[in-house]
Amino acid sequence: MAHSGTALPVTLDRESSIPLAVQLADALRESAATGHLRGGDRLPSTRALAERLGVSRTVTSAAYEQLHAEGWIAGRHGSGTYVTTSPPSDRPIHRTVPGEAAEPVDILDLTPGVPWAAGLDRAAWRRAWRAAADAPPQSRAQRAGLPEYRAAIAEHLLRHRGLLVGTGSVLATGGTTAAVVELAGAVFSPGDVVAVEEPGYQRAVQALLAAGVRVVGVPVDSEGLRPDAVPAGARAVYCSPAHQYPMGGRMSAARRVELVERARAEGMLVIEDDYDGELRFDVAPLPLLAALAADVVVHLGTTSKILTPTLGAGWMVAPPAVASAVLAYRDRTGTRPSPAGQRVLVELARHGDLGRHIRKLRRELSERRALLVSALEAGNVPVLGDDAGAHLLVPLRSAADERARRAAAEHRGILLDGLARHFAGTPSEFGVAIGYAGCSREALRDALDTLVGLLR
Template sequence: MVWKATLEVCVSNADTALPVFLDRESGVPLAVQLADALRASAATGHLRGGDRLPSTRALADRLGVSRTVTSAAYEQLHAEGWIAGRHGSGTYVTTSPPGDVPAHGTVFGEVREPVELLDLTPGTPWAEGLDRAAWRRAWRAAADTAPLVRVQRAGVPEYRAAIGEHLLRHRGLAVGTDSVLATGGTTAAVVELAGAVLEPGDVVAVEEPGYQRAVQAFGAAGVRVTGVPVDDEGLRPEAVPAGVRAVYCSPAHQYPMGSRMSASRRVELVERARAEQLLIIEDDYDGELRFDVAPLPLLAALAPDVVVHLGTTSKILTPTLGAGWMVAPPEVTAAVLTYRDRTGTRPSPAGQRVLVELARHGDLGRHLRKLRRELSERRSMLVAALRDGGVRVLGDDAGAHLVVLFTSAAVERERLAEAEARGIRLDGLARHFAGTPSAHGVAIGYAGCSRDALHDALDTLVGLLR
């Protein structure tokens, strides 16, 4: 027999009715059913932090059950942190409930602790290395600037100037402020290019494997993509098919395989772009992070007439800022600004203001120096452990991830599952292919966790990957 009872809950001095369904014929104890119902209401927002629940006696009367049932349900929710009692006041929903909702069938009295995985997937920055005093100072200074009166589609002028200085100092690219557009990051910039410059049905050549968010952004705009293989010298220009409208690549540190496009291939790609009127989209997502030698010149420095250069703060600082940049030929810049006017979009100025303050006080430069040193040492530690264990490592001495290859897709799946079972989350190469994967393995990020956690995981990693 299933019956429904309506539970009146005091919410800010107003009564809110919440339905509670209990099934006496179910094999699940009534106390567990009640706890599940209240927990689900809290998880979905029907119950909120500060809402007062009825007493166990009052609730038992309303539901037609014994007080033992309601008391047991409250005890379980209290143990899990969903509710708390206030002396002389009653029982209230907490403001910070746990994340996962246990499924029906959980043994009453058993509190399942969430499994904490060491996340070694690439793409996470070394945010813990940010100088918190400098971080707070930059936000306070950014807040002291006058509110904008008009939307600045191209970005905050001070931000564009700061990025111009950053590109000159750290990437060897000399550009004027007018050539720099603020963006929301590299993926956001790809979305804008797909909408502003490309047409539905155009074909863009992308690295295979490559950055799948860019692939999805092109596809969402009706732009077709075709994969171009990469090797230890980066994208192969001779494999770019005829008739494409643009080529999207990451020449400084190919994602995810970690190679650097050779100088000869850069020249070959630029010559093809000029001869065939192609647009090269250069994703320089972590080009500042090179540890062995000076990086090769940017494609944008070699051919500013055919290259759109994209960069982001999410890998060198934090995604919190939501700030990136685009340097493009004048006709592309004009098209993007027109697109922003037409769609009413523009990157948020808040993160731009913070970056300006970090750069103004020299904190950006200091952080980059510290970041390179830290990631270089982490990479050396990880590579040494893997190679000592007989594991071959791919990828240049750069960035915040490296690659280990496997012999098959089945081995990749097995190793990913085994790693998770042993408390480590790795990133399989399969998801980085738009088509059928031609390489199998894992990409290992080493920036997002603490150095101690990375060190403690080395023996497990070597055992998994050997």
């Protein structure tokens, strides 16, 4: 079937800097891609189309030649020009990335792991990005990370975590999970056993499993991971001693010493995930395992919980042999953490904005936690977890109870996280984890009565 010039969805802008032939080719290509034109449709001749559009034949001929070269149209001797390609379906399909919402959903997200990004000083944020953009483009990759970023992290660790390290001991990473991926590729071999907290951080678990590492769950209680339950022969132990994720407890001093002594005696590495160690409200931030035993501890930190995942920046402090293995891995694979987020962090630290934000963050989250705990306890809802971080846990009796409470909450417009999914093996404890950093304080306050009613 032939299409007339007026039927074709072609609009040419004679004021545009884009040549008319390019505009015409783009319009016809889009028509073929979206189904307005289909395979077998006959197009007007270049002369007829030029007359109908009020352009020279040079324009239409150039457009047809381009589309012919791309395979969208073909000429048949003595018959005319035809569209050769049909779209894959009757209408265009706009796909979203799996796991990402196609449209914003009107729901209050109280799942853990979301930072208080709204609390960032926007003027400081813009200033840091502008200053970061002043740095000249790199011609060579910095496998260990930008020296100024590593120096800023060394200063941060001393001020906020009490860890004295030199700039040369710090490696930039893309965050804690990215660091675990690198450790799995650089240090471990397929079949190596790595003990993990059960329940624990499943992204780290999946990173280890993807590298062929054998993962063995170790139970946790109110004092954190149980070192006596770590299997003999384990190559490493992955844990979050300052604020166990997701149960919220802290590893006792006695267990810290026991874990370090086992690591030294048996040649194990201890991977310390300090994902929110700066955020303690009842006492000063707890000392790091890395300060106790730098020879066997790989310390991991991240900006995603204290600032925002936008930066994609974290850090690693490791024994020299481990750090060398990670750098060799980066050389082999051509990977490195992106310097853009590192530059922004440097500028935030340079002007004191990083320290100011962390102090403000502690005050804000402490008040939010107190608000939430007070409401839950007044409603006779039990609460687990130290006075720290950005989430707490409400224990429940069974998997069915957990599913029912989460479903009821979602029906009321509140998204909660379940404890069962944080087990690498068969879940043995159940509950809901409530994050209180990602929403506004007003939204959290407005949801309290509903939360207590759902969890009582």
